[in-house]
Amino acid sequence: MVVKIARVPFEEALNMTGFGKFNLLVFMLCSSIIAAMVFELYSVSYLVPASACELNTTSTQQGLMAGLPLIGVITTSHIWGYLADTRGRKKMLCISMIIGFVAGSSAALAPNWIVLSILKFLSSAAVSGSSALALALIGECTPAIRRSTMLLLTTSALLSSTGVMAILSIPILPMKFSYYIPILNIHFNSWRLLNVIFSLPCALNAIGSMCCYESPKYLLSVGEDEKALEILQGIFKHNSGKSADLYQVESIVLDEDNANKKAKGFWEVLAEQTLPLFKPPLLKSTLLLGFMFILVFICINSFLVWLPFMVDAFMSSVEKGYSGMTMCEMIRVARNETDLEETNSTCSMNRVAMTMVFGICIVLAVLNVVASGVISIIGKRRLFIGIQVMAGVSSILLNVSSMWVVSALLFIAVLSDVINFGFLSAFAVDLYPTFVKAKAICLMVMLGRGSTILGINVLKSLIETNCEAAFYLFGGITLAGGLFGFLLPPDGNLFKQKTKI
Known part of the structure; x- marks a missing residue:
């Protein structure tokens, strides 16, 4: 029994x-x-x-x-x-x-x-x-x-x-x-x-x-308590291989306050779903995470969009034997040679650039797996701050590195900031109660992608006019994101903070 x-x-x-x-x-x-x-x-x-x-x-x-x-x-x-x-x-x-x-x-x-x-x-x-x-x-x-x-x-x-x-x-x-x-x-x-x-x-x-x-x-x-319990019993059955009747829970309670939405109109309900994000105690989390999403997205998404262009220029210079040049100098040389060639435009993609993009993405995916394996040891906040600082410093150092191998490693380190997408999402999932969780995450992503529009245009313009300034600017923004990361709650305080909401 x-x-x-x-x-x-x-x-x-x-x-x-x-x-x-x-x-x-x-x-x-x-x-x-x-x-x-x-x-x-x-x-x-x-x-x-x-x-x-x-x-x-x-x-x-x-x-x-x-x-x-x-x-x-x-x-x-x-x-x-x-x-x-x-x-x-x-x-x-x-x-x-x-x-x-x-x-x-x-x-x-x-x-x-x-x-x-x-x-x-x-x-x-x-x-x-x-x-x-x-x-x-x-x-x-x-x-x-x-x-x-x-x-x-x-x-x-x-x-x-x-x-x-x-x-x-x-x-x-x-x-x-x-x-x-x-x-x-x-x-x-x-x-x-x-x-x-x-x-x-x-x-x-x-x-x-x-x-x-x-x-x-x-x-x-x-308020669908019975259905929630049935699903938990189903999860127990799938995970353990045992009968759902052996699940020891008879009834469950939501361990957070839930704003019961009584408004009838669409806009009223939308307001009731949105306003809690901008009132205490969620206001602090909304402002901090919104700002962090903007800082991370504006930098890394901008680099990802122009990744094929930058990798193609970099590899073109390496294949032609150019040495003793920074990454920006390689990009300028490749761009100038392309302008001088005056070749007819084709609608095919560069195979080398696409293969390199694939390779870089796989390397970053592996690094993300490694980060997920050590998160329980180091903690989300420490890893987030460490990755931000590493990516920011690497972006700045790209302007002084004249060895193409070192520049390639530094560039991958800059792109590794994409791992922090997962960390920020994890913070958002932990910090917001259920009745506004999906909306809060969507709002954070919307803010981040909105900033990406600005970042994409600024980065492309700077690459063409003042490449070094691009790496200094976006590296500085990334470093700022690392400093603001100290304001994120330590891992041990996340659950306590959420249950108070």
């Missing part, structure tokens, strides 16, 4: 389900959802230049096409957070992935650049909240002792998928097939095929989301 315990706090009840097969399946699903989001958001990096010949797009039009997905993310992230906190994580993930697939795959049949831009805007808007929703889901289904590690490992999925996109483009884009579709007056060719392939993960993840459990913590926060 199993002794049942009544009114068990949720975190304790979740810990009693153990850690096993179910948690790994949820991790795989959430990582795949994040990869699908990356495929859709960053597909324009490959589709815009590859479609230029067929669609006859100008440089200005290509810039608009590349920027619209990011605008779609910024304008809809907060809405997805609201929907997830009021309608459920699972349901919104299904809808997000379905719309993302329909709009994204339809872009393969776009007759002109305007239709292509609109469809990519819609698909990006659809998947804009999927990353935050996936992080909320995995955080609310994973015992506290493993939560930070699992959240951090999702960054490896993000990095790996970025590299996979580059490697997929190498064999597909050079294909010469072309099938005419009279009704649309288009030729279905290689870049359209690549677009469909980039959209497929959304369809697969829509099916996966339908088969997944809803977050038990969300159900508990909306």
